[in-house]
Amino acid sequence: MSAYQHNKTLAATLALVKRRSGQVNSKTELLQLLDKLGGLPQPIRYQHLPLWLCSAGLVAGALSCIWLYHYLVELTWLPAIGWTLLGLSLLPLLVIGWRYASLKKLSRQLYWHNALLDNQLQLLRPGQWPDSRSWQQQFAEFDRGNHKREFKQILAGHYAGDEHQFDYHYWHFHYVDRRTVSRANGKGTRTEYTHYDRYGLMLPFSYVQSLFICSFAPKGFSGEKYQSDSGRFNKIFNVRAREQMQAARFLKPAVVVALEDLAGQLSQLNLEFSADGVLCISFANADLLDARPPCGLEQLSRFRQSIEQATALPKLQQTLAGMHQLMRHSDSNF
Amino acid sequence: MTTGIIIGVIILLAVFVVVIYNGIITRMNAVERGWANVITQERQKNKMIPHLEQVVAQFQLHETNLQTQITSLRSGIAQLQSDKIDAGQLEQVESRTKELMQGLNIALEAYPELKASEVFNNLMREIAEQQENIGAAIRIFNQNVEDFNNGIEVFPNSLVNASLNKKSRVTPFHDTEAEAGFEYKLK
Numbered sequence: 001m002s003a004y005q006h007n008k009t010l011a012a013t014l015a016l017v018k019r020r021s022g023q024v025n026s027k028t029e030l031l032q033l034l035d036k037l038g039g040l041p042q043p044i045r046y047q048h049l050p051l052w053l054c055s056a057g058l059v060a061g062a063l064s065c066i067w068l069y070h071y072l073v074e075l076t077w078l079p080a081i082g083w084t085l086l087g088l089s090l091l092p093l094l095v096i097g098w099r100y101a102s103l104k105k106l107s108r109q110l111y112w113h114n115a116l117l118d119n120q121l122q123l124l125r126p127g128q129w130p131d132s133r134s135w136q137q138q139f140a141e142f143d144r145g146n147h148k149r150e151f152k153q154i155l156a157g158h159y160a161g162d163e164h165q166f167d168y169h170y171w172h173f174h175y176v177d178r179r180t181v182s183r184a185n186g187k188g189t190r191t192e193y194t195h196y197d198r199y200g201l202m203l204p205f206s207y208v209q210s211l212f213i214c215s216f217a218p219k220g221f222s223g224e225k226y227q228s229d230s231g232r233f234n235k236i237f238n239v240r241a242r243e244q245m246q247a248a249r250f251l252k253p254a255v256v257v258a259l260e261d262l263a264g265q266l267s268q269l270n271l272e273f274s275a276d277g278v279l280c281i282s283f284a285n286a287d288l289l290d291a292r293p294p295c296g297l298e299q300l301s302r303f304r305q306s307i308e309q310a311t312a313l314p315k316l317q318q319t320l321a322g323m324h325q326l327m328r329h330s331d332s333n334f
Numbered sequence: 335m336t337t338g339i340i341i342g343v344i345i346l347l348a349v350f351v352v353v354i355y356n357g358i359i360t361r362m363n364a365v366e367r368g369w370a371n372v373i374t375q376e377r378q379k380n381k382m383i384p385h386l387e388q389v390v391a392q393f394q395l396h397e398t399n400l401q402t403q404i405t406s407l408r409s410g411i412a413q414l415q416s417d418k419i420d421a422g423q424l425e426q427v428e429s430r431t432k433e434l435m436q437g438l439n440i441a442l443e444a445y446p447e448l449k450a451s452e453v454f455n456n457l458m459r460e461i462a463e464q465q466e467n468i469g470a471a472i473r474i475f476n477q478n479v480e481d482f483n484n485g486i487e488v489f490p491n492s493l494v495n496a497s498l499n500k501k502s503r504v505t506p507f508h509d510t511e512a513e514a515g516f517e518y519k520l521k
Contacts, residue, residue, distance in 0.1 A: 228474075230368070231361070231477065
């Protein structure tokens with residue numbers, strides 16, 4: 001098979017895999033999709049020799065033009081041609097780089113999709129999102145950014161613990177602050193935009209209401225102040241509640257210690273319990289759903305093996321286990 | 335000018351001493367609050383004692399030592415004082431709780447029908463959660479003790495404490511039973 005034919009077949013198969021990867025609903029379907037790549041010559045990679053030769057030829061042509069201009073003929077348009085050929089020689093290299101990056105991106109995309117399946121998570125399309133506007137009204141957490149506020153991504157999941165199970169949403173919130181600053185030379189002003197991201201989980205939590213445990217305060221942070229018995233906890237968190245008694249009942253020693261530990265894993269951690277029994281936990285860590293494949297699609301059989309095994313999202317599981325622990329300590333055993 | 339500087343330095347020093355003095359008081363209060371919290375959590379065990387007695391009566395576990403262990407735990411809890419830091423007495427209560435837990439596990443082996451009892455299972459869950467809370471309260475107490483001890487021992491706090499506060503070091507809670515299992519000993 002010629003390099004052109006090989007690359008054409010590979011590109012078509014990869015495009016098919018990429019298109020269908022978003023519709024995969026089970027591990028079996030994902031493995032079947034990978035089997036489509038199994039029929040291609042291994043290892044899976046583009047044949048770039050013609051592009052390397054093309055690039056080398058163009059560089060040689062460019063150097064020849066410059067050499068001719070200096071030593072043989074003094075034609076004024078020769079350098080222009082030389083520079084053009086040199087510029088054109090970059091195009092095959094860009095194609096090589098783009099193909100390499102897209103293959104790597106597809107590997108990561110498939111592996112991430114596999115991690116979502118293994119952790120009972122479903123990526124929601126914007127049309128399937130819960131009412132994020134009501135979230136913004138319900139929780140002070142989203143009272144950030146004077147220029148722009150938007151949700152970038154929402155996933156739905158389910159957690160089954162020993163004593164409690166619950167559905168939850170994982171969200172990624174992006175906000176932008178705008179401010180006007182004076183120019184360094186003192187002539188006029190300019191507008192600066194600063195982008196921020198927050199991540200979090202939304203889950204039902206009926207054991208406590210109207211309580212905000214906060215290490216990264218938003219604008220609408222208010223209520224009666226409460227301090228726990230732990231000096232360390234008080235250094236990390238500020239607590240506000242509609243009634244102090246709510247906070248005192250909820251913040252048992254085991255809960256305080258669990259939150260201290262959770263704050264060690266998640267930076268800028270906030271827990272906001274709404275008046276109608278929903279918990280919004282938020283933090284600055286972007287890597288809760290991070291899943292990196294041990295190898296790329298080039299090593300298809302090894303990649304397939306890694307897909308066959310269960311992929312853990314340890315940070316997400318630790319956070320969910322932490323929430324389960326809070327539920328366990330807040331419910332009644334009798 | 336010189337007098338002004340001297341007065342300024344004296345005021346600055348006074349402020350510095352007051353801040354350290356108040357810091358030591360605040361940390362001592364945190365230790366006392368942490369201790370009171372441990373005692374409160376220990377007294378929560380009183381809540382489960384009637385349930386335990388109910389189980390003993392329901393399953394006629396009279397031949398086991400459970401009744402004696404329950405009485406011993408109850409008297410131990412009654413002796414704990416929230417206004418007096420007594421790690422030794424706390425250790426005794428914790429040890430009696432462990433004995434009771436062991437007794438319950440022995441009863442579980444001897445009376446398999448206990449496993450099916452909802453009251454017993456709820457009780458075991460409650461005891462486990464209470465023990466977690468006590469463990470956490472002790473950790474918080476020890477953290478507060480560490481902050482306090484650091485607060486009176488580091489320089490220049492040690493000078494302020496020696497001349498004004500006159501507080502002595504608080505001993506954190508040690509589980510000597512658990513420590514006995516380790517070869518390494520902290521000197």
